[in-house]
Each structure stands twice: as C-alpha cells, then as structure tokens.
Amino acid sequence: MTDFTSLLVSFLLIHILCDFYLQPKHWIEEKKEKKIKSPRLYLHSILHGVALLIPSLILKIEWINIASIITIVTITHFIIDLWKVSTTKGDAFSRFAIDQILHVLVLISTVFYVTDSINITELLQHDQMPEIILITFAYLLILKPTSVTIGCILSKYPISGSEEENVNGLVAGGELIGYLERILILTFTLVGSYAAIGFVLAAKSIFRFGELNKSNDRSMAEYMLIGSLVSVVITTLIGILVILSLDIDIS
Template identity: 30%
Template sequence: MLTLGIVLIAHCIFDFYLQSTGMAVQKETDNKVLVLHCVIYCVGISLVVNAIYEIGCLQNLIIFGVLIASHYFMDGPARLYLCKGGRSPIARFAIDQIAHVLILTALDFFLLFCARTRGFTVELIQVHSVELAWTGSFVAVCRPAGIAVSKMLESARGQNSDEKGDTVHSGKWIGIFERLIAVALSLLAQYSAIAFVFTAKSIARFKEIENNQGFAEVYLLGTLASVVFAMGSALLFSYLFSLC
C-alpha cells in the first residue's frame, strides 16, 4: 500500500497540476495536445515507478507503453463515448478517474509482486510515511477535488447561478482553503473542529441561504462535497501509508 500511495500522488500531480485548464479543453479537439498530455503523464509516472522499484529498461518500456496506450484511450475515444452517452460531468469525471486508478493499482501490485522476489523493501517510504500522507492529502484536495466539486455543482447551478466574476474566483479559493483545513484537522483526528470551520462559512452566507432556496441547496451540496473529499483523502492516504 505504501508504494501505491506514492503512485497516486504522482497521478494527481501529472494528471491535474501539470495539465492546465486550457490543455484539458484543447485535448478534446486537438490530438496533438492529447498526445502531449499523455507523454507528460506517462513519462512522469514511469520515472516515479522506476525510482521506487529500480526496474530495467525493458520493464520501463513495457510500463510506458501500457500507460500511454491506456491513458490515450481513456482521455480520447473513451471520453468522447462518455460525452455522447449523455452522462453528467461528474459521472464522466468519476468513471475516468476510477479507470486511471484501477490501472495504476494493477500496475503497482504487479511490480510489487515481481520486486519482492528480489528482496524489495520499502523502509525509506516507511520512514517518511507521515510526511507522505500529509503531502498526498493536500495534493488531492486542492485541484483534483476542486475540479470534482465544480463538476458536481455544474448541473446543480444550471442557469440560476448569480455567482459571477470575483465571487466565483474567491469562492474557488475559499473551497481550497476549507478543504485544506478539513484535511489537516482530519489528519490530527480533530474531527469535531471541522464543524466550526463550516459554521463560520455559513454565517458569512446566512442572508443568501435564508433568502434563496436554490442557492442554499447548491451551497449545501458544495460544502458537503468538500467535507467528503477532504476527510476521504485524509483517511485514504493515512490508510495507504499505514497511519491508521
């Protein structure tokens, strides 16, 4: 599980932080942009895997080939198929990410099985398991969780949203900071303190919540989604790095 945790951190970095919003939009219509993203992602994951397992050139080529073929298929033909199927944005996002994680999980278990026959150990990872758990949790709840929450709210808001301009921009950063605080409190096992963070946020929006039922529902959905992603990320990486 320790090595899988590092691979998932790498996935978040190379699939989200090293893929701009413009690239994410352009790759749907421009095959060159899609290929560039796949190459960046697969080179990054291959380097991380190689650093963990110290595998040979042939194994590296096989891993790179599997990664780039699967990633290209999921971000290309599979994405187009899901769009034509009329599925909601959050459903398409969830299916895409679950497929990526399943492939990485299968790859990691296969490499771990092969490596253990040569006396492979994870002592260095165990030494830094606490730091890695915090890093993974923070990496997951910023851009990846932010995109997931925005896709959940996209259909809920519809055409009724009056949040524009600076409000949208500030709302995005408020969401990031609230998830970071919730993750930190979860990792410190201070779960009751999380309620105070979201109570303070609700007080600031009290009038809007009271006067606009549509806004109240969207606000509640976004808040609950942020809590779930934050606490879920903390629990997941704590488990992967054997902290719980």
C-alpha cells in the first residue's frame, strides 16, 4: 500500500475503535442529555485525537504534523458530535450517516495534508480511477434510479382490493430490502460469484413464502414476483455491462 493508503486505513481503524468500541453506551446517553455541558463529549473528542498518536508514530509522521492532526481531529470531532446530539432534524439514521461521513472526510483531509507521496491531482489521474468511477456509478444506479424504474413498471400492474392496503405499510421496508438485494447481486456479479446470487434469491424467496402463502389474492403474489424479477434483471444487466466495459476476468 502507498503511504497515503496506510495512513488513511490506520486513521479509520482508530476512528472505528474510538467511536464504536471505546465509547460506552452511557457516554452516548450523557452527551444527548447534557450536550455541550457533558464531560464525556470532551473526553470522547480528546480520545479520538490522542489515539491517532499510535499510527502517526508508527508511520513516523513529523511531530509538527502530529500536533496538527491531534488538534484538528479533536476540535472537529467535538463540533460534529455536538451538532449530532443537539439537532433534531431528520431521522436518527440520517444524523448518524452525516456524522460518520463528516468524520471520515476530516480524516481524509488530514491524511492529504501530511502525506507527500500523493495529492489530489495524482489521485484523480490514477490508472484505476475510471474503473472506480464506473463501479461507483453502477452502485448508485441500482439504488434510487432502479427503485423508480421498478415503481413505474409496477404501476401498470396495480394490486386489486384489500391486498393493496397490505402493501402500503411495507413500502419503505420493501425499498430497503430491494436496495440490499441489488447491492449483493451487483457485488456477486462483479466478482463472478453467481452461486451466491442464487443463495440471495433463495433466501428472499423463503422469507417471502409465508406472505405469499397467506395472500388470498393472486395479484399480490404476481406483484411481488414482478418486482423481484425486474430488480434482479436490471441489476444483473448493469453488472454484466460493467464487466464488459472493464474487461473483468471472472473465470
């Protein structure tokens, strides 16, 4: 690995340890309750900064850069966590996702700052950057755009009678299941693990069997089957197009 990659991975490792394994639940509850007055908020932020001493010293980062890293990470972590426990906008998952993304962006920025072996221009001009962009595009394509496409297709096959009411309560859950299913299918397609795709489909079929068995209206079963098959077909085709474009050897 490059110096950039080694340092970034080690920083992310420290972040995961401090944020998820070294932060007891009562710390989190105290931060939510007392917010800026919580001693745990300050302690948690300092822990994140000081813990980065370990990989920095191992990888022989200069002391002036280490001091900058500790200061930046400590302060930004405090601000981000304070925002997270103080805001009530959005759902819990959205706040969690934004919180983690901001922390990771800070770590990436600090690594760019202290690493001489790579810069943004070199990273963008890396030989594998087109492949990374294409694969990222494929994953984005199978999420919301594919859900909208499936929704448009299913709109032509409305569920009749009372069965439609039963589906309405599961729209959000069904969409999340679809996201996870398509992510797994695309991943297994790109690595050539087609047997694993069959396992995913079989597992979903088993869980869905009870619902379909209880359904008194055949349209419910047909509706779910059409949605599942369209999802699988679109994701598989996108995966195959990526493989052909990148000339990936999956033999």
